[in-house]
Amino acid sequence: MLRAMTEALFDLANPLDAVGRWMAAAAAASPQDASRVALATSTSDGRPSVRYVLAKVVDSRGVCFFTSYESRKARELDANPFAALAFHWWETGGQVRLEGRVERLSSEESDAYFASRPRGSRIGAWASPQSQVISDRDVLEARIREVEARFSGDVPRPETWGGYRLVPDTIELWQDRVSRLHDRALYTRDGDRWRCVRLAP
Numbered sequence: 001m002l003r004a005m006t007e008a009l010f011d012l013a014n015p016l017d018a019v020g021r022w023m024a025a026a027a028a029a030s031p032q033d034a035s036r037v038a039l040a041t042s043t044s045d046g047r048p049s050v051r052y053v054l055a056k057v058v059d060s061r062g063v064c065f066f067t068s069y070e071s072r073k074a075r076e077l078d079a080n081p082f083a084a085l086a087f088h089w090w091e092t093g094g095q096v097r098l099e100g101r102v103e104r105l106s107s108e109e110s111d112a113y114f115a116s117r118p119r120g121s122r123i124g125a126w127a128s129p130q131s132q133v134i135s136d137r138d139v140l141e142a143r144i145r146e147v148e149a150r151f152s153g154d155v156p157r158p159e160t161w162g163g164y165r166l167v168p169d170t171i172e173l174w175q176d177r178v179s180r181l182h183d184r185a186l187y188t189r190d191g192d193r194w195r196c197v198r199l200a201p
Contacts, residue, residue: 010196015171015187019087020058022094022173029091039065040084041076048077055085057112063098064105064166066113069160075131077102085166093176094100098102100168100189110162121148122155172199 012018021076027034033063040050049074057064058173063085064110065073081103087096097185114122127143184199 003057009173009175009185010185010186010198012194012196014060014171015185015196016058018100019063019096019171022089022092023055023058023087023095025092026089026094029089032171034089036087037063037065039073040086041083042080042082043076048197049073050149051137055087057162062100062165062194064109064113064163064165066110066161066163068125068158069162070127074164083166093173095172095176096167097170097172097174099170100166102164102166104162105165107162111157112177112190113163114157114161116127119155120187123151124149125161126155126158143197177201198201 008021009017023034035054035056036052037055039053040048042048048168049072053065053067053073055063055065081101082099083102085098087094089095101104117125123144126147128140129143164191170189171187171194173185173187177183180201182201184201185196186199187194187196
């Protein structure tokens with residue numbers, strides 16, 4: 001596995017294809033961890049923050065994740081629509097760093113993903129005032145009961161919840177190698193093409 005991933009590191013037409021393959025390889029080894037990715041955002045004056053989210057879609061356009069539009073990360077993306085993502089898969093020794101502009105997904109894309117979530121997660125999207133201060137867990141439990149009573153059948157997507165796509169202009173593919181002599185391929189977007197250079201470990 002490690003050799004195959006290394007051979008695919010350089011001279012790719014679109015490095016996002018490799019990100020998708022690496023994520024699938026990691027999922028085969030550890031399904032629970034493969035989609036976990038660190039998301040770094042910052043305020044308009046450059047103060048950074050980072051947290052883990054789940055990457056639900058990786059395609060030729062970028063990497064998608066979902067959240068409340070009222071969360072801290074969403075407020076920071078409204079103020080500064082640039083971010084960075086970092087994957088690390090222990091089982092395969094791969095790491096990927098992406099940087100670029102973040103855009104909201106269409107309502108149709110957000111609706112489609114929301115409909116695929118378990119009912120409890122859909123209830124939670126309505127009940128949780130994400131990133132806001134609450135006095136105790138009882139507040140959250142009460143809100144969950146209210147939402148469950150409100151939606152006895154289908155649970156629609158709240159207007160305050162949806163997806164984002166990070167559209168990268170730089171992608172680094174990093175593969176673990178012996179003696180810490182790792183392989184690092186840095187891709188930079190140049191119009192419709194990607195240019196690749198090798199970085200020292």
